[in-house]
Amino acid sequence: MKTFSFCGKRFEIILERLDGVVTDKPCLILPDGLAGDRKTLEALIHEALHACVYELEEKVVERTAHDVARFLWALNYRRRKDLGDDSERA
Numbered sequence: 001m002k003t004f005s006f007c008g009k010r011f012e013i014i015l016e017r018l019d020g021v022v023t024d025k026p027c028l029i030l031p032d033g034l035a036g037d038r039k040t041l042e043a044l045i046h047e048a049l050h051a052c053v054y055e056l057e058e059k060v061v062e063r064t065a066h067d068v069a070r071f072l073w074a075l076n077y078r079r080r081k082d083l084g085d086d087s088e089r090a
Contacts, residue, residue, distance in 0.1 A: 004028075006051035026051075036079045042069035 002013040012027040015034075028047050034040050046065035049056060056064075 006048060007053075009051070011051055034079065038069055038073045041073060041077075041079065042066055045069050045072075 002015075003010050004013055005011070009026055012025050014027050014029045028051060030044070030047070034044075042065050045068050046061055049061045049065055
């Protein structure tokens with residue numbers, strides 16, 4: 001099971017081919033077989049923002065995720081093959 005902490009709260013990362021996953025733990029449900037394109041990067045940032053600050057308005061999350069994804073993409077950041085976890089903190 002993959003997990004990741006956002007703002008001190010641990011989330012289970014669920015890779016799912018089908019919709020409708022129900023869990024009693026905080027989780028991010030992401031599509032299995034994520035692409036390595038900028039649109040996917042933006043979607044991951046979008047969900048991470050929701051995990052960090054759930055109270056943010058959707059429009060703010062959309063705009064912020066879009067801008068951060070463009071910035072990281074321009075710096076040549078790309079997805080690794082595995083999702084990894086946050087145990088490698090610096």
